[in-house]
Amino acid sequence: MGTSRNQTAVTLAQVAEAAGVGESTVSRVLRNHGSFSGKTRDRVMTAVERLGYVPNRIAGTLASTGSRLVAFVIPSLSNIVFADVLRGAGATLEEHQYQAVFAVTDYDPAREEALVASMLAWRPAAVMLAGYEHTERTIKMLRAANCRVVEMLDVDGTALDLAVGFSNRAAGRASAEFLLKRGYRRIGYVGHDLDRDTRAGKRYSSFCETLSANGVPLADREIYREASSVERGRLGLDLLLARTPDLDAVYFSNDDMALGGYFHCLALGIVIPSQLAIFGYNGLDLGRVMPQALSTIRTPRVATGQLAAKLIVDNAPSQVIDLGFELIEGATA
Amino acid sequence: MGTSRNQTAVTLAQVAEAAGVGESTVSRVLRNHGSFSGKTRDRVMTAVERLGYVPNRIAGTLASTGSRLVAFVIPSLSNIVFADVLRGAGATLEEHQYQAVFAVTDYDPAREEALVASMLAWRPAAVMLAGYEHTERTIKMLRAANCRVVEMLDVDGTALDLAVGFSNRAAGRASAEFLLKRGYRRIGYVGHDLDRDTRAGKRYSSFCETLSANGVPLADREIYREASSVERGRLGLDLLLARTPDLDAVYFSNDDMALGGYFHCLALGIVIPSQLAIFGYNGLDLGRVMPQALSTIRTPRVATGQLAAKLIVDNAPSQVIDLGFELIEGATA
DNA sequence: AGTTTTTTTGGCAGCGCTACCATTTTATGG
DNA sequence: CCATAAAATGGTAGCGCTGCCAAAAAAACT
Numbered sequence: 130m131g132t133s134r135n136q137t138a139v140t141l142a143q144v145a146e147a148a149g150v151g152e153s154t155v156s157r158v159l160r161n162h163g164s165f166s167g168k169t170r171d172r173v174m175t176a177v178e179r180l181g182y183v184p185n186r187i188a189g190t191l192a193s194t195g196s197r198l199v200a201f202v203i204p205s206l207s208n209i210v211f212a213d214v215l216r217g218a219g220a221t222l223e224e225h226q227y228q229a230v231f232a233v234t235d236y237d238p239a240r241e242e243a244l245v246a247s248m249l250a251w252r253p254a255a256v257m258l259a260g261y262e263h264t265e266r267t268i269k270m271l272r273a274a275n276c277r278v279v280e281m282l283d284v285d286g287t288a289l290d291l292a293v294g295f296s297n298r299a300a301g302r303a304s305a306e307f308l309l310k311r312g313y314r315r316i317g318y319v320g321h322d323l324d325r326d327t328r329a330g331k332r333y334s335s336f337c338e339t340l341s342a343n344g345v346p347l348a349d350r351e352i353y354r355e356a357s358s359v360e361r362g363r364l365g366l367d368l369l370l371a372r373t374p375d376l377d378a379v380y381f382s383n384d385d386m387a388l389g390g391y392f393h394c395l396a397l398g399i400v401i402p403s404q405l406a407i408f409g410y411n412g413l414d415l416g417r418v419m420p421q422a423l424s425t426i427r428t429p430r431v432a433t434g435q436l437a438a439k440l441i442v443d444n445a446p447s448q449v450i451d452l453g454f455e456l457i458e459g460a461t462a
Numbered sequence: 463m464g465t466s467r468n469q470t471a472v473t474l475a476q477v478a479e480a481a482g483v484g485e486s487t488v489s490r491v492l493r494n495h496g497s498f499s500g501k502t503r504d505r506v507m508t509a510v511e512r513l514g515y516v517p518n519r520i521a522g523t524l525a526s527t528g529s530r531l532v533a534f535v536i537p538s539l540s541n542i543v544f545a546d547v548l549r550g551a552g553a554t555l556e557e558h559q560y561q562a563v564f565a566v567t568d569y570d571p572a573r574e575e576a577l578v579a580s581m582l583a584w585r586p587a588a589v590m591l592a593g594y595e596h597t598e599r600t601i602k603m604l605r606a607a608n609c610r611v612v613e614m615l616d617v618d619g620t621a622l623d624l625a626v627g628f629s630n631r632a633a634g635r636a637s638a639e640f641l642l643k644r645g646y647r648r649i650g651y652v653g654h655d656l657d658r659d660t661r662a663g664k665r666y667s668s669f670c671e672t673l674s675a676n677g678v679p680l681a682d683r684e685i686y687r688e689a690s691s692v693e694r695g696r697l698g699l700d701l702l703l704a705r706t707p708d709l710d711a712v713y714f715s716n717d718d719m720a721l722g723g724y725f726h727c728l729a730l731g732i733v734i735p736s737q738l739a740i741f742g743y744n745g746l747d748l749g750r751v752m753p754q755a756l757s758t759i760r761t762p763r764v765a766t767g768q769l770a771a772k773l774i775v776d777n778a779p780s781q782v783i784d785l786g787f788e789l790i791e792g793a794t795a
Numbered sequence: 796a797g798t799t800t801t802t803t804t805g806g807c808a809g810c811g812c813t814a815c816c817a818t819t820t821t822a823t824g825g
Numbered sequence: 826c827c828a829t830a831a832a833a834t835g836g837t838a839g840c841g842c843t844g845c846c847a848a849a850a851a852a853a854c855t
Contacts, residue, residue, distance in 0.1 A: 185524075196520065232556070359748035392752055418696045420728040
């Protein structure tokens with residue numbers, strides 16, 4: 130048991146007692162809110178220091194109106210996308226004394242529902258979600274809750290309140306148009322669970338539609354019902370090429386998958402891009418330092434987090450903000 | 463403003479009123495604690511459903527003794543290591559109705575200090591940190607706080623309370639011994655900020671000591687004072703080889719850096735491992751699907767998170783648990 | 796010195812819940 | 826049928842703060 134647990138913590142009342150002032154005075158000094166004299170502040174701070182007082186935010190939040198908690202309910206932590214969003218939001222929130230709380234859904238809408246319910250019990254100032262696809266009950270709860278909602282990383286749909294992101298449909302289309310422009314005609318797709326990662330699903334369907342509209346339907350595809358990974362990308366490309374060897378380009382559901390595909394080509398001596406072109410999504414930093422820069426779409430993930438946080442601390446009115454994306458031509462397609 | 467904010471939320475008292483029972487009865491039913499009849503439960507649940515009641519955990523936590531918050535104060539979210547740890551801990555904590563809260567230090571001890579202080583204000587059941595290196599005041603606060611402390615990902619030092627991880631010194635030594643055993647004699651190092659990432663620092667110094675003890679001192683090194691990244695790994699190797707072209711092996715501070723080095727070799731046609739061997743640290747999944755499997759050390763990151771969480775929910779006595787690591791021979795060294 | 800204004804301060808009622816205790820109701824047993 | 830145990834229920838005092846209001850002290854004017 131090592132440390133001294135079970136002792137009751139120092140309270141504001143004890144600090145007030147020790148400093149010889151009233152409780153509300155201590156509260157005012159600590160929050161630097163309202164007025165108090167310099168010597169009072171010194172006496173309070175001395176007592177705080179001496180007793181090692183740490184304010185209890187649970188009590189503080191209960192007593193005051195609105196909390197300063199922001200609840201993130203995200204699909205995954207392994208996916209760098211969400212880590213980037215959190216990182217972007219972190220700084221702004223911290224600056225404004227907000228506290229981030231999070232839970233991971235594993236791309237499961239039912240889990241999202243349960244986690245949102247659980248999060249709302251903390252009476253957060255805002256709930257930050259990925260995308261627009263939620264269960265009916267999730268939407269109902271969020272509407273009923275007295276808090277802001279930010280749907281991040283997508284703008285193709287109807288927002289509950291605030292939304293910050295970019296168009297996955299447009300990204301899918303841009304990817305297809307790029308490959309067509311470059312002259313590829315036998316195009317395949319390697320992806321991960323589209324039912325769950327609905328943003329990847331939107332890119333995929335938009336990609337296919339664009340190809341079809343240009344008279345070049347998708348030649349073949351290999352889709353795993355699992356989370357994306359470098360490993361799945363490599364395996365996927367292997368299976369795809371075994372079935373359809375004459376492909377001249379492959380669109381991957383994201384850069385991780387594409388990296389797997391790239392490794393596969395290296396291992397088998399498939400020359401990129403002359404023999405096979407590779408295109409990803411996300412624009413991870415590592416794409417830039419690959420022997421051949423990865424052709425992909427860079428998404429403003431950190432900026433999404435930053436802006437989402439900013440909208441919350443500024444209590445901005447409901448709106449949808451499209452941050453766009455950037456197509457990186459690279460050397461693999 | 464879109465949604466219906468500013469309405470006051472339904473309270474337990476209102477549910478009690480609506481169900482025609484006492485407040486404590488509602489509380490008991492909702493927490494499934496204490497005794498109540500079946501028909502009372504039904505009436506309560508009906509009222510809860512009808513009013514859309516969501517319990518207020520802020521109030522609940524304040525009223526009850528210990529909280530069910532677990533505070534993670536981690537160096538980075540971009541580094542997959544910490545995402546893995548969080549993922550491991552997440553499931554267990556959720557199962558036991560604990561809520562994870564987190565903050566990111568950017569490997570800065572001063573920021574860690576500030577964030578720990580801020581976290582303690584939430585009166586968490588436990589604070590989860592990376593490693594043993596903390597400021598004096600951080601340690602003092604944690605000792606004074608009435609909560610458990612878990613130091614993760616390291617076991618080389620003295621634990622405050624609980625510790626779960628593996629020995630970075632042993633990992634550094636094992637890496638050096640492996641390279642020596644394979645016959646490499648001109649060994650270099652490419653790393654990132656060792657002052658801040660003290661675990662990487664421990665691996666490095668232990669690596670060097672082992673080399674020296676075997677009469678093969680480190681030939682050269684290239685250290686960035688920044689966070690690790692694939693990009694830095696590639697640049698680092700470039701600089702290192704420009705200065706010391708006759709190296710036969712390079713030890714990287716982690717797999718991301720090593721991947722950068724690998725890319726560099728591919729780009730320049732440096733044959734691995736005959737011309738240059740590469741060794742990493744972490745054992746990321748992608749290392750397995752590289753054209754040549756990366757030689758590295760696999761660390762039990764998810765397991766660390768799982769066990770850390772389990773110790774907390776079980777209220778285990780103070781102890782240090784070494785989960786060990788696994789050296790993966792791979793094909794790059 | 797007496798007013799008026801401004802600044803500083805303390806008291807205390809909640810915030811919404813849980814924990815404890817007292818009370819009522821129901822079941823058990825001789 | 827009454828005594829006794831067990832189960833179910835309600836009342837209420839806090840948990841540690843904040844926010845409001847009134848009171849006291851200090852400053853600024855006549």
